[in-house]
Amino acid sequence: MENFFPFAETTDGITIRVSVTFLPEQSDVDGNRWFWAYHIRIENHRxxxxxxxxxxWRISDARGGLHKVDGEGVIGEQPIIQPGKAHDYVSGCPLNTPSGAMEGYFTMVGEAPPAFEVRIPHFPLMAPTVEP
Incomplete structure (x- = not known):
């Protein structure tokens, strides 16, 4: 599991695992656009x-630019994750530099309030270098 999801962090019995892939077919280097897909697995160990x-989300680029993204759910869903189960989703991130990073947190709620934060591990966005 660690090889497929090289980035992981556990908060209060919930593990967030991340894998990331550079997508050259969706990138336009000449147009200063690089694109990555990231796969998130949320495991409920409670x-x-x-x-x-x-x-x-806090998304940073190689020039020090920072973009914050806040919103409801993930890819249009607010999944309920049963004990011992996991929820997976895939999304994407464009940048105007060939490298950057992402990190953040999900706000969750259990059977009773209050809501709590679950950290998403920091992970790099790195386009492969092309030697002339």
Whole structure:
């Protein structure tokens, strides 16, 4: 599992795993656009169900630019994850530099309030270098 998901962090019994892939076919180097897909797996190791309510991302590029993304759910869903189960989704991120990084947190709720934050591990966005 560690090879496919090289980035992982556990908060309060919930593990977030991340893998990232550079997509050259969706990138335009001459147009200063690089694109990555990232796969997130949310594992519930608690004794009760959880629900993902919101996402909060900090996306940085190689020039030091920072973009924050806040929104409800992930890819249009606010999944409920039963104990011992996982939820996977894939999304993408464009940058105007060939490298950067992402990190953030999900806001979750258990069987009873209050809501709590679950960290998403920091992971790099790196386009392969092309030697002339």
């Amino acid at each position: 004794d009760s169900a959880i629900q993902l309510l919101t996402r909060h």
